[in-house]
Every structure is written in C-alpha cells, then in structure tokens.
Amino acid sequence: MDEHDSEVFVRSLYEQAAPALYAFIYRFTRDRALAEDVLQEVFVRAWRRAGHLEPRSDALRRWLFAATRNHLIDVWRARTKLSVTTYCEQVAAAPHVVDDVDRIVQRRVLTDAIDELTPKHRDVLMERYFQCRSIAETARRLGVSSGTVKSRTYHALRALRVLLDEGGIATR
Template identity: 40%
Template structure:
C-alpha cells in the first residue's frame, strides 16, 4: 500500500487490516485494560495519519511500524502514569481513617510539663532520669550521686504528687513506666 498522502481510505484500510492484531498486542501491554488499549490503538492510528511517509517505507507491511509505535506509546503512557501520584476516588476517601486529633495529647503534654516543673528540683531530676531518659534506678543513683533507695523514694513521692496534680494520671503497672503525654521537660 503505497501512497503519498494519508487519506481516510488508507487509514480505514490500515485499521481493518492491522487493528485487531494491534489491539490484542496492546491489550497484553496494558495487562488487560481494554480502555487503555483502545486509547493507545487510536493514538497509534493518529500517529500513522500524522506521518504519511511511513506508508511509503521500504517494507511490505505497515505492521512492524505500527507495533513499534504502539509499544513506544504504551511505554510512555506507563511511565507517565507512574510519575503521577495515584488517583484517589471518593470511595477511597470515605474508607480512609480520619487523621488523629493531636489536640488532647498536646494539652496533656502541657499539663504534664507544668506539673513536673512544680516538683522540687530533687524529685524532678529523679523523674527526668528514670522516665524521660530511660535510666534504671541504679543508673539514676549513679548519675545523681545518691543512694538507690533515695532514688526509689523520691520517684515514689514525685509520682504521688503528680497523680494529685494531674487529673486522669495513672501509674502503669508494667516495668516500663511513663508519664502520660510527656515528651520532654
């Protein structure tokens, strides 16, 4: 099929002759997505229409040229899709969990900081070492230069003072004790 000008008849014949095979090829490249395969087929035919010189090529059939163009378009479309953020539908938004409201934890952290500041320096230093720096009783005693028994009693009385000054404060029974909502002093 040699022609110097791409006319509608030539394109219709091209589509009839190579369209089904090209569509099947594109269906495989798009992992069965019929809509994408149809779009890519149409884009391939548009490219053929834009390049009438392809009809006058040295080859007997346009099929290799069409398949090359279609494959390149499929690759470009995939790269383009991967470069964009994924689209989110309304249904996806309805199922997404609501963002955490950090207001309560921020208020609790402020309350804890204020309550810790109200402690005596001795009590505060023990709590800072044990609960904020994660040291053991022995390590805290060594850092502060006081006996381990003193660390235990100061920790006990400091926590009792905090429980009075902080509504809703409870001491965790596990070995890892933390003051609720506190991240630093």
C-alpha cells in the first residue's frame, strides 16, 4: 500500500471508527484533551500499519480497540511514575480501571469471535457452556447424536481459540 492509499485508508477508518473509539477512551480518561491525544496516537499507529491491516474486517476493529487499550495502559503507567509509596497506593486503587478496560475489550472480542463461528459450532457452545447443558441434553435439544455434540464442541473450541488469539486474548 503506497502512502496515498494509506492516507485514504486511515481517513476512511477514522470516519467509521473515531466516534466509538473516542467514547471508549473518554469513558476511562474523563479528559477531552487526553482522549483526543490517545485517539490521534491510535490512528498514527493504524497509518503506520496500514499495509498490514485488512479494511472492513472484524479483526481491524479488534486491532483498533486493542491498540487503544494498550496506549491507555501506557498513558496510565506514565502518569503513575511517582514515589514508591504513592505508586503502591495507586496500584492498589487503580487496577479497576485497567481491569474494566480489559474486561470490555475481552467481552467485545469474545462476542465478535462467537459471531464468526458457524451456526452449528455457535449453537453447540451456547448450549454446552452458556446454558450449562450436558452432552445428552445438548444432543436432544439440537437433534443430533452425542458423538456429534462432542465433535462439534471440540472443533468449535479450536475455532474459537484461533479467533481469540487473533483478537489478542491469550487462551493458554
């Protein structure tokens, strides 16, 4: 991708994603100027990686939120370079902010990954893990054999693991 294509790509990406990213950033910073700075840095990173990013893909959205989260953590760390005592007090109080960001990003990546599964794989995981049904109950509800439920569960979990790894969530 040449420089002109990169600029067009990032401009289009900015128009589509900036409002959601800004709201996400502002929710954690409560500082308009800082939120704008973080947003700008994320799009500079996107511009630098434009040749490696897939336009209009779910992976691109996950990458944007992961890059935003990482930059927010960097900003938070830079702001907490204080004395050891003050730093320890802030670490004890602040993980909720970082955890909230992680949890939101992970929930979004998980939701997107589940949506990308085939309907058969999604259905078996929903029955087994979200409805807490046994293999026999799942087989009965889906109208398939127990062996099919086991096989689909195995393959669905493998596919989900790949999607989560692509989304930046460690699965091992």
